[in-house]
Structures are given as C-alpha cells and as structure tokens.
Amino acid sequence: MPINRTNSHRNTLLFIGLLLLCALFFIVDLVFGSISIPLSDVIKSFTGQNEQSTYNEIIINFRLPKALTAILAGAALSVAGLLMQTLFQNPLAGPDVLGVSSGASLGVALFLMVGSFLPFVGIHSGLGIVIAAVIGAVGILLLMLSASVKIRNSVSLLIIGIMVGSMTGAMVSIIQNYSNPDALKLFVVWTLGSLSAVSWTYMQLMAPLVILGLGISFFIQKQLNALLLGENYASGLGVAVFRVRFLIIIATGILAGATTAFTGPIAFIGVAVPHIARGLFRSSNHKIILPASLLCGSGLLLVCDIVSQISIYTIPINAISSLFGAPLIIWIILTNGKKQV
Amino acid sequence: MILSTKSLSIGYKKTCIQQHLNLQIRTGEMICLIGPNGCGKSTLLRTLCGLQKPISGSFELKEKDFKLLTTNEKALLFAFVLTDKVSIDNMTVVDLVFTGRYPHTTWLGNRTKKDKLKVDEAIDMVHLSHKKNSFINELSDGEKQRVMIAKALAQDTALIFLDEPSSHLDLPNRVDIMLLLHRLAKETNKAIVLSTHELDLAIQTADKLWLMHENGVETGEPDSMKIKILIEKTFASNSVEIDSTTGNFKLKI
Secondary structure (H helix, E strand, O other): OHHHHHHHHHHHHHHHHHHHHHHHHHHHHHHOOOOOOOHHHHHHHHHOOOOOOHHHHHHHHHHHHHHHHHHHHHHHHHHHHHHHHHHHOOOOOOOOOOOHHHHHHHHHHHHHHHHOOOOOOOOOOHHHHHHHHHHHHHHHHHHHHHHHHHOOOHHHHHHHHHHHHHHHHHHHHHHHHOOOHHHHHHHHHHHHOOHHHOOHHHHHHHHHHHHHHHHHHHHOHHHHHHHOOOHHHHHHOOOOHHHHHHHHHHHHHHHHHHHHHHHOOOOOHHHHHHHHHHHHHOOOOHHHHHHHHHHHHHHHHHHHHHHHOOOOOOOOHHHHHHHHHHHHHHHHHHHHHHHOO | OOEEEEEEEEEOOOOEEEEEEOOEEOOOOEEEEEOOOOOOHHHHHHHHOOOOOOOEEEEEEOOEEHHHOOHHHHHHHEEEEOOOOOOOOOOEHHHHHHHOOHHHOOOOOOOOHHHHHHHHHHHHHOOOHHHOOOEHHHOOHHHHHHHHHHHHHHOOOOEEEEEOOOOOOOHHHHHHHHHHHHHHHHHHOOEEEEEOOOHHHHHHHOOEEEEEEOOEEEEEOOOOHHHHHHHHHHHOOOOEEEOOOOOOEEEOO
C-alpha cells in the first residue's frame, strides 16, 4: 500500500508543521502588541529575571493569559464545530447553530440589563457575566436536549436550533429596548468579544472546562466515525446512537458555552476550521481530524489575535475572525452547490 | 436456523402493512424478497434490522429474542446495506469499509492486522481493489453500492440484509452482485436476504424466494409450482405477461 504509507507520512509532517506554527504564533503573539517588547525581555519574564518591570506585568498578567485563551478558545470552538457537523451531517453546522451562543448572549443580556435595575447586583462584576452566560448556554442546551429526545431527525433538530437562536436574539433586542445606556454599552462591548477578558482567575475555570470538553470528544472519536454514515448505519454497527448524541451535545455545550462565556461570541471559527482541517489532511477520520481541528483552530485564533493588535487601537477579535471565516463559508456553499445543499 | 419470526406484524404507528408473518432464515441460504411496490418489502427488512419496531409478534436471532440483544451483539450477528445515500467528503474506500469493523475493534478503533486483512478481502470481493484509496464521492453510484456491500462483508456477520442492492447498477454489475452474493452464501455459509425488483435475476440466483403480496408472504424455492403460479398472479397485468421459469416478461401488444 504505497499510497497509504505516504499519506500517514504526510500526516505526521503536517501535524509537526502545525505544532511548530502554533508555537511560533504563540511567541509572536507574546512579543507583538500595542507596546513592543523585545524578545529578550519576554524570555527574561519567563525566567523571572525582571520581576519588577512593567514589561513583566504586561507579559505575565496580560499577554500570556490572552495567548493561552486564544489557544483554548480556538481549540474549543473548532472541536465543537466538528462535533456539530458530524452530529447533524451538515457542513454548515457550528456551535452557533445549536443556539448555545445565543443562549449565552441571552444570559448575559438578562444579567446586565435586568440586573441594572436592581441595586444589589454588581453589574460590573466579570464573574457575574460568566455565570450568566453559562446558565444561558446550558438552558438552551437542555431545551435542545429535550427536543432531540422527540426528534430523531438531525435536520429537524438543526432547524429548531436556528429557530431557538432567532427567538433568543429577539428577546435580547426587546431587553435592549428597555435597558439603560450604561448596561447597553457593557453588553455591546461583550458581544464584540475579547480574548483579554480572561484573567488568571478565570483561566482556572476556563482551562479545566475546555480540557473536559476536548477529553469527551477524543473519547468518542470511534463513534463519531461511524456516525458519519448516518444514524441507521451507525446503529447497525453497534453504536448506541442516543447515548453518543447525548455525549456530543454535552461536549459541545461545555466547549462552546464556556468559550462564549469567557470571550464573548467569536464567529465563524467553529464552522470554518473543521473544513480547513479536512482539506489539509484530506481525510474525514476523526482520529486525524479532531486533533487537526484543534491545532488549526488554536493557530487561527492566535493569528486573529496578532492581526487584531497591528494597529494602535485593538480591533475586536470577532471582526477579524469574521473576515477570515465568512469568505470560507461562502466558498463552502459555492462548492457544495454543485452537488446539493 | 439463524432467524425466525413468530407471528410478526409490521408497519407504522397506525397502519399495519403485513401481519402474522412466520419466516425462517437458514445459514448458507440466499433469499430474495420480491413483490410489488408498497407491499412492505423495505418495512420488513427495516424491522428485521431493528430500525423500526414490529407492531406485534417477535423474532429470534440465533435462538435469542431480538429485543433482549444489545446493540453490539446485534452488530456482531447481522449487517445491512440500505438505500440511504452516503456522501462524505474526503473519505476513502478503505476508511469507509473499515467502519464495518466497528463492532470488532477497541474503543480507540485501532486497526489490527486481522482487521486490515478482512477489509482488503471485502474490497477484493466486490472488485474494487484498484480504487481502495479513492474518495467515495468520486465513485459512480454502482461503485458506491459495492463499497457499502464491502462494508457489510467486513463486518463479518453470519447474516446480511440488503435493501435493493442492485438498483443503481448496470446489467453486468447487477448480475455480478447477485452472483457474488450467491457465491458468498455458498462459500462462507452466510445467510443473505435481499429485496429486489429484478424478477429474472432473483429467480435464477436465489435459493429461496419470499414473495410478498398484499395478504402475506409466500416462501418457497424458485422452481416450486406454488411460487410459479403466485409470481404469475402477482406480477402479471393487462400489459405484461410473466414467464415464471425465467422471470422474463413479454409485453402484450
């Protein structure tokens, strides 16, 4: 099997290349920013040689958690997108489709705007936003879970997910109309998304959640491969389809919910990255595509973060990721249009 | 005896399509399920595959009640090929046939030497060795169908169900598939049950026919008198005359 051997050879090289790229982007992300810090000072910060300097403060407490957040969020959103695409057998499915992002938005909107009328709620508390977003995301998820019990058809579930997303969006608009300007501004800032919102304190919550979600995904990669054939064939191969669907929804909820809660909505990464990974590795085997999506997602979000800091005024990460992702989606629709959509 | 049904009634929630079916499948037997459109061929196969619940009655696989089998036990007992369209980007023939090994591999899905051998054998049997590294979306409908059959073979079960396996194929491939299934039943002692509209091929290759009509299923060997008469009765119409020995038809013009 000469072709197979070169394929696995090629994959190994690709994985090494991706890892090196991610490492490179990680370093570049630490070095570049609104204040340029020499690489030697970055290294000194890590070895603890200039503990007193401002550089040290910027590197350790601002740029390092931000770069780590980019890696975690990129990996989480991409893997969540891959899970959804396999579950719904729809190339355009992503974490947004399940309504998780909208659910998180609704949670945050309710917290910021309704909370602003109540004097005892500290609306400037970042932790409050996080809790609200997670509750909102989990709420929508439970709704989708109960729908998936009744609806065995993945396409119907997808449509319900989009409808639920629209409904939560409408509710957010209504809440916005009745809220005061201060709260509205806070919410708009959150919707723009920011990787720098994750401090070391939040990192202690975000990192374990993301790792848990990724762990579940890797655990079910064999089932995911069987699910690619459709639910009938998967059940014929001995897949407990109901249980696997449940696990996929849980993992997606944790990955997308936690990420959205901590960084605000970051569009298109979840939908676009699995396609990049499949195209790069020319495979649909989750054993390859799962780690590939993880690496591609981390790398891409690091690049987005680097680009967002090129000018003096930091551009919102959501805008950058849309500029990357939206054309890719259009390309997918155009190429898929030839076959069927 | 690998499968037997006991007064099985099939259909959907409110409409019962066929009732009181008592059917048997023996090892090494190729059974063709024939009958007019809408009489319940697919429904029967879907029920026997566990994809839909019977309305009443039960059936046993290897003397075990179907309801008491776990999903994995079922996957080790029978495989099936459906009319569902499978279209996956960037999936190779080998990768797809490998999914058939699912019930045999560990949770990591690692491919052992035995798995690779079974997969290569299965691909070889459907004459697709030269395309094993092609992407399935680049194959023709007929080739795709053969890949799905290879997947069922790789699953290495004693019983295989196929729902209209020859429907997208040209004549040489249709004959080829039927002969392949016939040979498999004889050589590997597998039981093979397939539904088809190819009367001629069914009569000439099957060990046994299940002739499904509005009021039940008649079983028997293709050259038995009972089946012959029933074939003529079921399929003949004002415009067609059926030769029940070969399955050929003649237009009454």
